[in-house]
Amino acid sequence: MREELQRLQSEVLAALGHPNRVRIVEFLRSGERCVCEIQPALGLEQSNLSRHLKGLRDAGILESRKEGVSVYYKVSDARIFKLLDLSTGIIKREIKSRSKILTIV
Amino acid sequence: MREELQRLQSEVLAALGHPNRVRIVEFLRSGERCVCEIQPALGLEQSNLSRHLKGLRDAGILESRKEGVSVYYKVSDARIFKLLDLSTGIIKREIKSRSKILTIV
DNA sequence: CGCATGTATGAGTATATGAGCAAGGAGTCA
DNA sequence: TGACTCCTTGCTCATATACTCATACATGCG
Numbered sequence: 001m002r003e004e005l006q007r008l009q010s011e012v013l014a015a016l017g018h019p020n021r022v023r024i025v026e027f028l029r030s031g032e033r034c035v036c037e038i039q040p041a042l043g044l045e046q047s048n049l050s051r052h053l054k055g056l057r058d059a060g061i062l063e064s065r066k067e068g069v070s071v072y073y074k075v076s077d078a079r080i081f082k083l084l085d086l087s088t089g090i091i092k093r094e095i096k097s098r099s100k101i102l103t104i105v
Numbered sequence: 106m107r108e109e110l111q112r113l114q115s116e117v118l119a120a121l122g123h124p125n126r127v128r129i130v131e132f133l134r135s136g137e138r139c140v141c142e143i144q145p146a147l148g149l150e151q152s153n154l155s156r157h158l159k160g161l162r163d164a165g166i167l168e169s170r171k172e173g174v175s176v177y178y179k180v181s182d183a184r185i186f187k188l189l190d191l192s193t194g195i196i197k198r199e200i201k202s203r204s205k206i207l208t209i210v
Numbered sequence: 211c212g213c214a215t216g217t218a219t220g221a222g223t224a225t226a227t228g229a230g231c232a233a234g235g236a237g238t239c240a
Numbered sequence: 241t242g243a244c245t246c247c248t249t250g251c252t253c254a255t256a257t258a259c260t261c262a263t264a265c266a267t268g269c270g
Contacts, residue, residue, distance in 0.1 A: 003128075005196060006128055007124045008200075009121075009192045012192050013118050013127070014121075016115065016122075019108070019112045019115045022114050036217085039216095047218075047219080050219085051218085051258080051259090053217095060199040066266090068216090069266070069268065070215095070267095077198055079191050079195050079198075083192065083195070086187055086188045087188065088110065090165070123227090123228085125228095139246085141245090152231080152232095152249080153230075156229090156248085156249090171237095173237065173238075174237050174246045174247080175237095175246065175247085176247060211270100213269085216266085217264105217266085217267105218266095221261090222260090222261090225259100226258090228253105229253085230252090230253090233248105234248080235247085235248075236246085237247105238243100238245080238246105239242105239243090239245105240241100240243090
């Protein structure tokens with residue numbers, strides 16, 4: 001049971017484990033967007049973007065909605081943003097502690 | 106600059122994006138442990154475990170300390186646990202919303 | 211219908227990752 | 241020194257991932 005939960009956890013985390021996917025989710029902080037808006041904003045190749053979006057949706061991070069020809073994506077749970085904010089905090093602390101080591105040297 | 110931060114973020118998240126690495130970090134909730142304690146607890150092959158630990162350390166998630174023959178690992182930042190807790194919450198909500206869909210069917 | 215637009219997918223390639231086995235330090239003790 | 245334990249690293253195989261190009265699919269419009 002716990003093992004299964006941990007597997008699912010790692011899937012969510014792995015889904016965010018790519019710079020472009022982090023960028024996508026960050027871009028969606030501003031709200032729901034269609035692929036045609038995300039694409040020029042991030043400058044990704046269309047098919048590539050489509051696959052990243054699929055990965056994020058499969059992991060439960062994004063939800064999609066079709067409207068006419070367009071597909072709109074949004075983040076499914078606001079906690080995703082908290083998760084990204086936490087990782088930012090972790091990184092910043094890490095950078096500080098590493099630069100501290102450098103100044104000693 | 107932001108791109109660089111996002112790359113680092115994705116590295117941290119990717120480092121946690123594997124079931125066994127989630128298990129390792131969860132095991133370290135109880136505090137600092139040496140490899141020889143982690144190994145039997147998780148039942149991983151030694152070299153395999155060693156590499157996962159290295160990955161987590163490279164990502165800044167773990168810190169290590171050598172004491173005699175043993176190497177002790179611990180989580181470097183308590184926010185890592187918050188991050189895992191958040192991902193658990195996200196998963197649970199996801200499971201609920203999916204089972205809701207199933208009950209309709 | 212024919213055609214344009216927005217998005218997804220199949221196929222191919224390059225690279226990355228995870229696993230196991232065997233060998234290599236590094237520390238400890240006799 | 242030699243033997244032992246604990247941990248890491250080199251090598252290799254299998255699999256997974258990311259990317260691109262071309263193509264398919266769906267919708268809307270004239």
